[in-house]
Structure formats: C-alpha cells, structure tokens
Amino acid sequence: MRNLLQEFIRNHGRRPPTILGLRENIFTGSVSSLAWFMSYQETSFVTIGQRLLANPLRVRFHYGHPDVFDRVFHITRGGISKASKTINLSEDVFAGFNSTLRRGSVTYHEYLQVGKGRDVGLIQISKFEAKVANGNSEQTLSRDIYRLGRRFDFFRMLSCYFTTIGFYFSSLISVIGIYVFLYGQLYLVLSGLQKALIIEAKMRNIQSLETALASQSFIQLGLLTGLPMVMEIGLEKGFLTALKDFILMQLQLASVFFTFSLGSKIHYYGRTILHGGAKYRPTGRKVVVFHASFTENYRLYSRSHFVKGFELLLLLIVYDLFRRSYQSSMAYVLITYSIWFMSITWLFAPFLFNPSGFSWDKIVDDWKDWNKWIKQQGGIGIQQDKSWQSWWNDEQAHLRRSGLGARLLEILLSLRFFIYQYGLVYHLDISQQSKNFLVYVLSWIVILAVFLTVKAVNMGRQQFSANYHLVYRFFKAFLFLGILSTIISLSVICQLSFKDIIVCCLAFLPTGWGLILIAQAVRPKIEDSGIWDFVQVLGKAYDYGMGIVLYTPIAILAWLPIISAFQTRFLFNEAFNRHLQIQPILAGKKKHK
Incomplete structure (x- = not known):
C-alpha cells in the first residue's frame, strides 16, 4: 500500500492521478461451469481490458473495482456518488465520470491485487446482467455521457463509447438486425418475391444470391466474443493453455451461456431506454448453488427470453414451410442455423444450467408448484412468486410510467405480429387467389368469434363452475364441439390440407399475442372495462401454453x-x-x- 499511495504524488501524464485502479483476482471459478465462464470473462475485463483503457486510450473510469480514491479531490468536487438511485443506478461509473469531467486522471496498476467473489448461479448472473444493462441504459440518457462526448477528442470519444454504452448499444442493434432479417425473409417468402428471384437466378445460372444470404451466418458464429479471454489467458498462462481452456469452455457450452446472457443484456437495455424504470437487483453473491423451480425460471426469463425465443422459432418454422418448394435445404441451414441456435438457447438454457434440472422428483414438484402458481388469485399483499396474476401486473410496471411516445412505439412494434395473419391469408388458396381486402377482414371476424368463445367460457366458469359444475362441463363440451365442427367445415369448403390448417393455427397465435401487447400499452383506457378482464384471461392462457411447451421436453429428458x-x-x-x-x-x- 505504501508504494501504491506514492502514486498520488507522481504525474501520470499532465497531472497526478485522482483514482488508482487495482487488479482483481476472481476466486470463485471452480464452483461450476457458469462460475468458470464468469471468472474468465471478469478476469479479461479487470486486467487486460483495464490496462488498455487506462493507457493508451485514457478512458478508464471506475467500475466497482477495488480502486483507491483521492478523497480531498472528490469531496471538494461534488463527492463520489450521485443522489439519484434511478438515473445513477451504476453509481460507481459516475464517480469516474465526475473525476474525468473535473480534470482528474484515472490510472491502473497491477502490482497489487484484491480477491473478489463473482456470481456462480444463472439467476444471480442474470440479475447482475439486468442491473448493469439498466445502468448502461440510464448512462445512455445521462448528461454525463453527453458532456464527455462533447469534450473528448475524436479518438477518446470513440474509446469512451466502446468502454461505456457502446457494447450494449451494438448488441441491441445486432439482435434488432436478426429480427429485421427474419421478418424480411418472411415477407419475401409470403409475397412470392423470393421464389421469383431464386427461379430467375437459376434460369440465368447465377448462384450469388443464395451465397450472399448464406455468408452472413458465418459472421454470427459468436466465437470472436471469446477472443479477449483467450488473449488474457495466453498472456497469463501461455497460449497453449489458453487454447485448451477455450476448447474445454466450448465443450461445457460456453457459447450457450454467452448467447443467453446476450438476451438478458439487450432486453433490459432496450426496455429501460424506451420506458425507464431502472432498479437495483440484489444478487447476494452467495457461493451456494441451488435448484431453481420451473416457476421461478419462468417468472425471471419469460419476457426477456422465452417470448422472444418462441417468436424467432415461429418465424423460422413458417419460413421453412413456405420455402421448401424452390429453395435447397442446405441454403436454408446456412442462412438460419445460427438463429435456430439462439432461439433454442433462449428457451432452454435456464433448465440446462439448473442444478438437478433433470431430476424426476424435482420435475414433479415443479409441476405441482407451477399449477398452483397459475391458479392462485392475486391481489393486495400477494407476492408475484405466489400468484401469476400478481406477477403479470408487476411485469407491466414499466408501462405505467411510460409517456405517450413510448406507448405509441410499443403499439407500433406490436403490429409486427399481424404480418403472419395478413401474409398467410393471401398466400394460401383460402381466398381463391383474391386480393380483396374483405378476405382479410373475414379473418378478423374468425378471430373475434374465437375471442368471444373464450369470453363465454370465462363467464360460464364464473356463473356455473361453483354451484352448477355439471352444467359448466356440458357448456364447455358444447362450445368445443362447435368450434371443432366449424374448423372442419371451413377446411372442407376451402379445400385446406393438414399443412394448411397447421399454418393457419401458427398464423393466428401471434395475432392474439399482438393484441395482448397493444392492450397492455393502452391499459389506462380499458382497465375499468370488461375488455381488460378478457385480456387477463387470454394472457394467462398464453403463459400457461408457453409453460407447457417448455415443460414437456424437460419432463421427457428427466424421465431418462x-x-x-x-x-x-x-x-x-x-x-x-x-x-x-x-x-x-x-x-x-x-x-x-
């Protein structure tokens, strides 16, 4: 410490330092594979990353690391921390912003290191990633970043972007690019443009189109994200050891973990920028590794990963159903294999990394707990881990403080779920190749009839389920038989094949979800009406259905x-x-x- 404190009287550049950075030693890497991944990730950031940021980039701030502060400098310039617990959620980095904006100097020294325990469970890691993503979104909107960007020279400005908000913003743009790419492919395949382009290319013996589409997949391998870790391990232990550890990490599904973490980062970063509502999430930093129930995993990852994973999966399935007649399977695999990997990872990684995640006894208990959670009525004093209704209301808390612009943008983004319905109605021969808009209106009448049926079942449950249980059973059976006979009659009249019926079901599922999202955005206008009760019933049906789809393969694997x-x-x-x-x-x- 004596040598370290002497650094305060030396000039590092033009002036003495105001924050001295120290090296960290992450000692929790031996608990599990997740702890090992986080240990190497943190080690690369707190050693080679900090060294580069301090010199020559000169944009190192403070990141909660064991840094030593010049107390007199900071307390005479506003203090170390800021007052707001929302905007300044990542209060540590704002200390570095304050120091740099007030002509301070931040350095980094490695002749002293401090041990640190890192998160070891997936839930802990996800909460930490959510907290950091929320903090970065607030930094994006803060005056501090604006002032730094205005006063840095060009190269320090770009370096500051890279070391603060740049990674999260770039990740968000990358995932948005995947959505734009898939929805663009869906439009091309449903409109027939892709078929015309590929047939024209084959007639002219041009193979460049499929090659251009397939080449982007190799960029999406994601192996380059591990390059800083390989470099740091190579410098510390030798490059042969680094190569062995990198291969072993890939065998222990490191790519699955980092792809899943990407989903946590972009969800909380994008949602907080749009709606605000950053909050501190305590992780505990416990070394205890415990089994998380299916209900807990669903509550934590439903909106951040599962819904997005199902959307990507549906896009890929519909795209595959309609491109088979003219596109080779190899081209489809090269174009979409990385997106298949990402969607499956977002759906099943929490259960894969869950201790005793495939133990049959745990699975049976999880199923009982899941059904109890779904059926329990919420209300005042009922926590979200006890009732689906309480969790559903808490999950929409960010929308209650949103402005008009954010709500309109939320509605605009929700309109993408209606592309399936519009494209499939005109792509199938239901309309007898007619492009009349009334055909699309007719499809909405069918959806309205289904919604009224669900509403009737809900009203029947409230009226008859307690005192007239047998009447309620007959009422549900009558409605079910009526819907089934209507579907069979329409399929016979329109001459639909079994594949066409499946495609129609896939088309109408996103429509219902889009309507739920729009209803949530306009909740203050419809909350006091009977529509909101129906939206809540529909939302529960969707969550229960997604839970069953997720639970089924896990239960099958747990049986082995x-x-x-x-x-x-x-x-x-x-x-x-x-x-x-x-x-x-x-x-x-x-x-x-």
Whole structure:
C-alpha cells in the first residue's frame, strides 16, 4: 500500500492521478461451469481490458473495482456518488465520470491485487446482467455521457463509447438486425418475391444470391466474443493453455451461456431506454448453488427470453414451410442455423444450467408448484412468486410510467405480429387467389368469434363452475364441439390440407399475442372495462401454453436417469457432484426413520 499511495504524488501524464485502479483476482471459478465462464470473462475485463483503457486510450473510469480514491479531490468536487438511485443506478461509473469531467486522471496498476467473489448461479448472473444493462441504459440518457462526448477528442470519444454504452448499444442493434432479417425473409417468402428471384437466378445460372444470404451466418458464429479471454489467458498462462481452456469452455457450452446472457443484456437495455424504470437487483453473491423451480425460471426469463425465443422459432418454422418448394435445404441451414441456435438457447438454457434440472422428483414438484402458481388469485399483499396474476401486473410496471411516445412505439412494434395473419391469408388458396381486402377482414371476424368463445367460457366458469359444475362441463363440451365442427367445415369448403390448417393455427397465435401487447400499452383506457378482464384471461392462457411447451421436453429428458447424471457431472465441480449424489441417500434415510 505504501508504494501504491506514492502514486498520488507522481504525474501520470499532465497531472497526478485522482483514482488508482487495482487488479482483481476472481476466486470463485471452480464452483461450476457458469462460475468458470464468469471468472474468465471478469478476469479479461479487470486486467487486460483495464490496462488498455487506462493507457493508451485514457478512458478508464471506475467500475466497482477495488480502486483507491483521492478523497480531498472528490469531496471538494461534488463527492463520489450521485443522489439519484434511478438515473445513477451504476453509481460507481459516475464517480469516474465526475473525476474525468473535473480534470482528474484515472490510472491502473497491477502490482497489487484484491480477491473478489463473482456470481456462480444463472439467476444471480442474470440479475447482475439486468442491473448493469439498466445502468448502461440510464448512462445512455445521462448528461454525463453527453458532456464527455462533447469534450473528448475524436479518438477518446470513440474509446469512451466502446468502454461505456457502446457494447450494449451494438448488441441491441445486432439482435434488432436478426429480427429485421427474419421478418424480411418472411415477407419475401409470403409475397412470392423470393421464389421469383431464386427461379430467375437459376434460369440465368447465377448462384450469388443464395451465397450472399448464406455468408452472413458465418459472421454470427459468436466465437470472436471469446477472443479477449483467450488473449488474457495466453498472456497469463501461455497460449497453449489458453487454447485448451477455450476448447474445454466450448465443450461445457460456453457459447450457450454467452448467447443467453446476450438476451438478458439487450432486453433490459432496450426496455429501460424506451420506458425507464431502472432498479437495483440484489444478487447476494452467495457461493451456494441451488435448484431453481420451473416457476421461478419462468417468472425471471419469460419476457426477456422465452417470448422472444418462441417468436424467432415461429418465424423460422413458417419460413421453412413456405420455402421448401424452390429453395435447397442446405441454403436454408446456412442462412438460419445460427438463429435456430439462439432461439433454442433462449428457451432452454435456464433448465440446462439448473442444478438437478433433470431430476424426476424435482420435475414433479415443479409441476405441482407451477399449477398452483397459475391458479392462485392475486391481489393486495400477494407476492408475484405466489400468484401469476400478481406477477403479470408487476411485469407491466414499466408501462405505467411510460409517456405517450413510448406507448405509441410499443403499439407500433406490436403490429409486427399481424404480418403472419395478413401474409398467410393471401398466400394460401383460402381466398381463391383474391386480393380483396374483405378476405382479410373475414379473418378478423374468425378471430373475434374465437375471442368471444373464450369470453363465454370465462363467464360460464364464473356463473356455473361453483354451484352448477355439471352444467359448466356440458357448456364447455358444447362450445368445443362447435368450434371443432366449424374448423372442419371451413377446411372442407376451402379445400385446406393438414399443412394448411397447421399454418393457419401458427398464423393466428401471434395475432392474439399482438393484441395482448397493444392492450397492455393502452391499459389506462380499458382497465375499468370488461375488455381488460378478457385480456387477463387470454394472457394467462398464453403463459400457461408457453409453460407447457417448455415443460414437456424437460419432463421427457428427466424421465431418462442418465440425463440428470450427465448434466451434474458435466456442468458442476467434483465436490458439488458428490453433494448431489449423497443428498438423495440422506433424504431416503430421513424418510426411513
């Protein structure tokens, strides 16, 4: 410490330093594969990253690391922290902003290091990523970044963008680009333009179109995101060790983890920029690795990952159904394999990295807990982990403080779910190749009839389910048979094949979800009407359906005992493996006593 404190009287550049950065030693990397990934990621950021930011880029700030502050300099210039707990959620980086804006100097020294424990469970890591993404979105809108950008020279301005908000903004643009690409492909395939272009290219013996479409997939491999880790391990332990660790990390599904983390970053960053509402999320920093229930995983990742994963999956399926007649399967795989990987990762990574995630006893308990959570009525004093209704209301808290512009943009973004319906209505031969707008209006009449049926079932449940249970059962059976006969009659009249019926169902599912999102955006206008009760029933039906789709493959894999053993041995360290193997034996002894 004596040598370190002497740095305050030396000039690093034009003036003495005001913040001295120190190296961190992450010591929690041996708990599990997730802890290992986070340990290497943090190590690369707090060593080679900080070294580069301090010199030569000269844009290092303060990131919650064990830095030493010049107390007199800071307390005479507004203090270290700022007052707002929302805008200045990442209060540590604002200390660096203040120091730099007030002609301070931030350096970095590596002859002293401090040990630090990093998050080791996926829930802890996701909460930390959400907190940092919220903080970066508030930084994007803050005056501090604006003033830094105005006063830096060109190169320091670009470096400041890279080291603060640039990574999150670039990630958001990348994911938006994937959505634009897929919806563009959906438009081309439903309008027939893609078929015409490819047929024209084949007639002229031009292979450049499919090659151009397929080349973008190789850029999306995502392996370059691990390059800083490889460089840091290479400098510390040698490049042969770095290569071995990198290959081992890929075998332990590091690409799955980092792709899933990307979803957390872009969701909370984009939502906070649009609606605000950044808040602190305590992670606990516990070294305890525990099993998270299916309900808890669904609550945490439903809107940030599962809904987006289902949307991408639906886009890929519909695109695959309509391109088969004229496009080769190899071209489809090259174009979409990275998006398939991302969508499946966003859907199933929480269960893959969940301790005892494929244990049959845990799966059965999770199913009982899930049904209890869905059916429990919410209200005053009912927490969101006890009731779906309370969670659903809390999940829309960011919309209550939104302005008119943010609500209009939310509605505009929700209109993308109606592309399926519009395209499929005119692409199938339901309309007898007629482009009359009345055909599209007719499809909305069908949707309205389905919604009225759901509303009738809900009203019947409220009126008859308690006192006239048998009448309610007959009422539901009558409505179900009526809907089934109507669907069969329409399919016979319109001469629809089984594939066409499946496509129609896929087309109308996004329409209902789009209507739910629009209703949530205009909730203050419809909350006191009967429409909102219906929206809530429809939202519960969608969440229950998504939960069943997610739960089914997990239950099938849990039925095979080898899957649970393989997951435990593959993703966790030896000590934790022994704990998981001994735990059922001890539980059996307790029950026997």
